[in-house]
Amino acid sequence: MTETPIEHADILIVGAGPVGLTLHLALAAGGQKSLLLDRRPREALQADPRALALSQGARELLEQIDSWPTRAATPIETIHISQKEGFGRTVIDRTDYDLPALGYVVRYRDLTGTLAANLADDALLAEAEIVDIQPGDNSVTVTLRHADTVRKIQAKLLVHAEGTPSDDPAVSVSDYAQHAVICEVTPTPGHNRRAWERFTPDGPLALLPLGDEYSIVFTLPPAKADAVMAMDDDAFIAALQTQFGSRMSFAKPGQRSRFPLALRLRETLVKGSEVWIGNSAQTLHPVSGQGFNLGIRDAWQLSEILLKNGVDRNSLAEYAASRRLDRRGSAFFTDQIVRVFSNDFGPLKLARGLGLLALDILPPARHFVAKRMIWGARAWP
Ligand SMILES: Cc1cc2nc3c(=O)[nH]c(=O)nc-3n(C[C@H](O)[C@H](O)[C@H](O)COP(=O)(O)OP(=O)(O)OC[C@H]3O[C@@H](n4cnc5c(N)ncnc54)[C@H](O)[C@@H]3O)c2cc1C
Numbered sequence: 001m002t003e004t005p006i007e008h009a010d011i012l013i014v015g016a017g018p019v020g021l022t023l024h025l026a027l028a029a030g031g032q033k034s035l036l037l038d039r040r041p042r043e044a045l046q047a048d049p050r051a052l053a054l055s056q057g058a059r060e061l062l063e064q065i066d067s068w069p070t071r072a073a074t075p076i077e078t079i080h081i082s083q084k085e086g087f088g089r090t091v092i093d094r095t096d097y098d099l100p101a102l103g104y105v106v107r108y109r110d111l112t113g114t115l116a117a118n119l120a121d122d123a124l125l126a127e128a129e130i131v132d133i134q135p136g137d138n139s140v141t142v143t144l145r146h147a148d149t150v151r152k153i154q155a156k157l158l159v160h161a162e163g164t165p166s167d168d169p170a171v172s173v174s175d176y177a178q179h180a181v182i183c184e185v186t187p188t189p190g191h192n193r194r195a196w197e198r199f200t201p202d203g204p205l206a207l208l209p210l211g212d213e214y215s216i217v218f219t220l221p222p223a224k225a226d227a228v229m230a231m232d233d234d235a236f237i238a239a240l241q242t243q244f245g246s247r248m249s250f251a252k253p254g255q256r257s258r259f260p261l262a263l264r265l266r267e268t269l270v271k272g273s274e275v276w277i278g279n280s281a282q283t284l285h286p287v288s289g290q291g292f293n294l295g296i297r298d299a300w301q302l303s304e305i306l307l308k309n310g311v312d313r314n315s316l317a318e319y320a321a322s323r324r325l326d327r328r329g330s331a332f333f334t335d336q337i338v339r340v341f342s343n344d345f346g347p348l349k350l351a352r353g354l355g356l357l358a359l360d361i362l363p364p365a366r367h368f369v370a371k372r373m374i375w376g377a378r379a380w381p
Helices: 018-029 042-047 056-064 108-117 221-231 233-244 291-307 313-341 345-363 364-378
Strands: 008-015 036-037 050-056 074-076 078-083 089-093 104-105 130-137 140-146 149-160 171-188 193-200 203-210 214-221 249-251 259-267 274-276
Touching: 008 140, 018 036, 018 056, 018 291, 036 214, 042 108, 050 056, 050 203, 050 291, 056 104, 074 203, 089 203, 104 108, 104 171, 104 203, 149 313, 171 203, 171 221, 171 233, 171 313, 193 221, 193 233, 203 233, 203 313, 214 221, 214 233, 221 259, 233 249, 259 313, 274 313, 291 313
Parallel strands: 008 036, 008 149, 078 193, 149 274
Antiparallel strands: 050 104, 074 104, 078 089, 130 140, 140 149, 171 214, 171 249, 171 259, 193 203, 203 214
């Protein structure tokens, strides 16, 4: 193993997921260089099974860095929200908001592929393993192993965009005792660009239109998720049909994957010359599709502040203050939906039926929820 002399970078971004990639490209668009590193090989981004519902706001930001995956994005024109074995339902329609779509569904791999295609050749160190992080007075020195070489990089700022944190005392964890089983299925009749959010006592079930398919996010307690993962295709379709009801039938399930779900909130976004963005700052339940939509706003806000104020740790305090409302609001909104809707308690079932009914007949309440999904923080008065 060879060791090389110390290298210098203004900004080092750890994690080349969609949030780290967006930050790098937004900085580059403003003339600021940064270096990305990821422990995965480049091709691994193409193996991620998730589909993401992206807001109109996220689309507009991605367009500004020429990274909107036009052909891979399926528009959502209506969202139908209901509860299993309970009354009340509401429908949110794009025509009420004078928008081409309420949101778009894109495969994680298509989004990251489009972003990565815009990287310069020397922008990303893939398969890099961090060995040590040493905070200094006005910099951070990162030691990493890359291609049989140990490298030391001293950066003015270190941005953590490495996704969901593992156990860390700086991160509060609230376990939902739910796992998301995800998969693609073919619906009959066709989806007509309608997304479904169906609340069941086991957890929410989301159906997102994606090409001719539905991308399913099937939320279940861990033991039921074990069972669903082990089912053959026919049994899986039957289980899905039981949760969804009979308005549509499903066939040809693709490969299933699962994700344990918890709310993970980092209390402090900034420490010295280090800052946390995207899922490394907050990991939310996927129920209302807020995770990446929030993460891209983190990346955008950070790039704007660094481009305006310059690359120094003072900019980070402004960044942390500017993100407080959006991240807390999104975490609270998502957490409340999961807690209120994921149980079978009679009075709550009645209350949420009334809530859904109220959303349906009270346009201001419905508009608030819809705008929260379309624009995020801009929905707040
Ligand atoms: C089932 C499911 C459905 C979802 N649906 C939606 C949705 O509809 N809409 C939405 O907005 N969001 C959704 N999300 C959330 C969304 O996937 C995340 O918010 C988003 O992927 C976060 O991006 P990120 O770049 O912060 O992290 P990640 O996508 O996790 O990327 C992190 C990157 O960092 C790298 N990395 C990790 N550790 C290290 C290390 N030590 N050194 C170097 N590199 C490292 C990883 O290899 C990876 O490439 C969903 C999540 C799940 C689980």
